[in-house]
Amino acid sequence: MAHGSARPTSRDVAQAAGVSQAAVSLVLGDKWRGRVSEATAERVRQAARELGYRPNLAARNLRLGHTRTVLLVVPALTTEFFAGVYTGAARVAAQHGFGVVLYPSPEGIGPARDPFASAQAALDGVIASSMAADALTAIRGDQLPLVMLDSDPAGSLGAATVNLDITDGVRQVAAHLLNLGHRRILHLAADIASWTFDVRARELAARIGEVPGTSLLTVSAPISIEGALTAAATALSAKGPRPTAIVCDDDKLAAGAYKAVRRLGLRIPDDISVTGLDDLALATAIDPELTTVRLDAELFGERGMQALLAVLEGREPEAGDIPVELVVRGSTAPPRAP
Amino acid sequence: MAHGSARPTSRDVAQAAGVSQAAVSLVLGDKWRGRVSEATAERVRQAARELGYRPNLAARNLRLGHTRTVLLVVPALTTEFFAGVYTGAARVAAQHGFGVVLYPSPEGIGPARDPFASAQAALDGVIASSMAADALTAIRGDQLPLVMLDSDPAGSLGAATVNLDITDGVRQVAAHLLNLGHRRILHLAADIASWTFDVRARELAARIGEVPGTSLLTVSAPISIEGALTAAATALSAKGPRPTAIVCDDDKLAAGAYKAVRRLGLRIPDDISVTGLDDLALATAIDPELTTVRLDAELFGERGMQALLAVLEGREPEAGDIPVELVVRGSTAPPRAP
């Protein structure tokens, strides 16, 4: 501390406490039992407090060879869902002394060649959510421990995967609607090529196909209220018998479907039932409240982080998809008698 | 690279290219003009590519004395708003070679004593949004360059501040409602002690107070649809003349107000007008669409990051609040004739 402006180092603390730098490291690193007397330890802590000492993380990371920091790659941050994933991951991380850096992958953020350019932090591992395959291989090339969220287990190049049981969610939605008596169903799908949406389409088609006399029409739309409104309105005003239920790939699309239905002068659920998927705040804000599949985003993030910790420690990540739950609200009802 | 598992270092690259480690650093750091021949430079680049070399950020940060990483402290991540702030900040950061680490401050995340424990990353600066004063002083104690978002300029202890012009937004809301003829107004306020909400209350009271014959009733609620529903329903069913308009501190509260109004068998905007603040996706999902104040969250984040960059470079941050815009939609109309 020759001139007062620089941040104090452990050596400054040592000098102030009249001990060696090693002693400071020992005391502050809580490894001093039987190596330093209680009195000296207290003197060191005192000096550190007075100088406002904070260890230089860069130096520590260099010395230790790891950073206790992981990267969370998400497709976007525009809904609460991935915010929840982050929150869950960060919570578990913090419990284990880790930090989480976020990288929202798509357009916009900088020279997005690869996540690591933007995330300046040195990383111990990566959690990647709903990632495209090319970006995946870029990460794999880095040899970093990797956990994939919401991704095709078959195509993950051996990386650990953690998934929500979307298939079961769609199964529950289909069963619910079929039980109510719906036979003509419109699938309002997201226009994004991604495993998580493929699963929805596949499972829905399979379940509907099991029941004789059913029909399934699929239209896709960008994931936005406006986009969904347009697509749904077009599909609903086509000639021929009108669907009695709309299954949406997520809640935002469902909100658009609501507006399309209303614009055509129809009512939910009397004329048309609507279901979503996510259970965002949106789902209970709209009227009637939306029947949807609740995804526990935070648990998802927690499990993702736990899996990554397992990989880092050489353990086997916990297997098994995360259960989801159909939440029946006011947007679904039996279809009118024909 | 004695054994193949470890990550290659610049020394490994040097050996592979038949040069010294310094030459590698020069070439890869793009500082080799006039120091290394083009042929040698190419050989180095080639070797780096083949080994999959990535510089060790911890070592670089230690050497350079800075990390090009800043911390963004947000109160929560539960709405798109702060997600937008992050996105904007991260975009500008990336353009300048910086990374952004997120710290959602409140409950939940780890042993939240101070942001830095969780954010393992070594930091060059901090952007703190809507922060409580005690946490602020903890950060100030660290002597880190700091920019405050959405905070009282007077109480920021000399740190730079960047604010949305909330005052003007509330002014526009009040003018809009008063112009329509509303005289009995209910203020549905957030039950959080924070400068940003104080400003709303103060400005609304001032504007309403200017017009003779007006009344303003304030109730506060937790920022959730459920909480707002309860508070608004109670306030609306009190005896005495009913308010003709509800001004909400944000869009989520407005969504709760919608439900309260509907539960009482009233209609929006015929019986009661409602306004929000934020312009989340929620605002156009509900029916009728919400008249609200549009906050440009991304621009907010960008300006915050720009201000921090200015501080880091010793420049004066750009002054002036960020303009906001009243978006008039279907939730406001003139009050019924009494």
Next chain:
DNA sequence: TGAAGGACGTTATACGTAAAACTTCAGCGG
């Protein structure tokens, strides 16, 4: 009494990088 250990430290070193300071050598003008 003397050797063994514990208590309480210190000294020295390595992590991987960036860059300042140094070396070597060819070419060239005077």
Next chain:
DNA sequence: CCGCTGAAGTTTTACGTATAACGTCCTTCA
């Protein structure tokens, strides 16, 4: 033919930390 300059590198050092390896004493017990 000498000294100078510039090109093309190399050697060395420092960043701040954690910890292995190494001293001292002082006590204790055979």
